Amino acid sequence: EDSMASQSQAKGSGKSKKGRTKLSEAAEDASLMRNAQSKLRVHRVETQPEAITATLRPYQLEGLNWLVRLHDNGINGILADEM
Secondary structure, three states: OHHHHHHHHHHHOOEOOOOOEOOOHHHHHHHHHHHHHHOOOOOOOOOOOOOOOOOOOHHHHHHHHHHHHHHHOOOOOOOOOOO
16 A cells, blocks of 8 residues: 555656656647757758659659658658559
């Protein structure tokens, strides 16, 4: 019983095991948005890269831009095209 009481006190204290105060969900969201906006990078591929020897169709260039946006946001992705 004593161990259960100490666990409930630890959960309700608002502090993590390392002594840091937990953020509310809104505060955490605001912090993440500030961090993301401070690292905001915008790249746009307007013309076909020289390294790609085949001629890209407009929708393929848009797909390339989508991959670039994912990369700028630190997200991995795969784009496939029918042959």
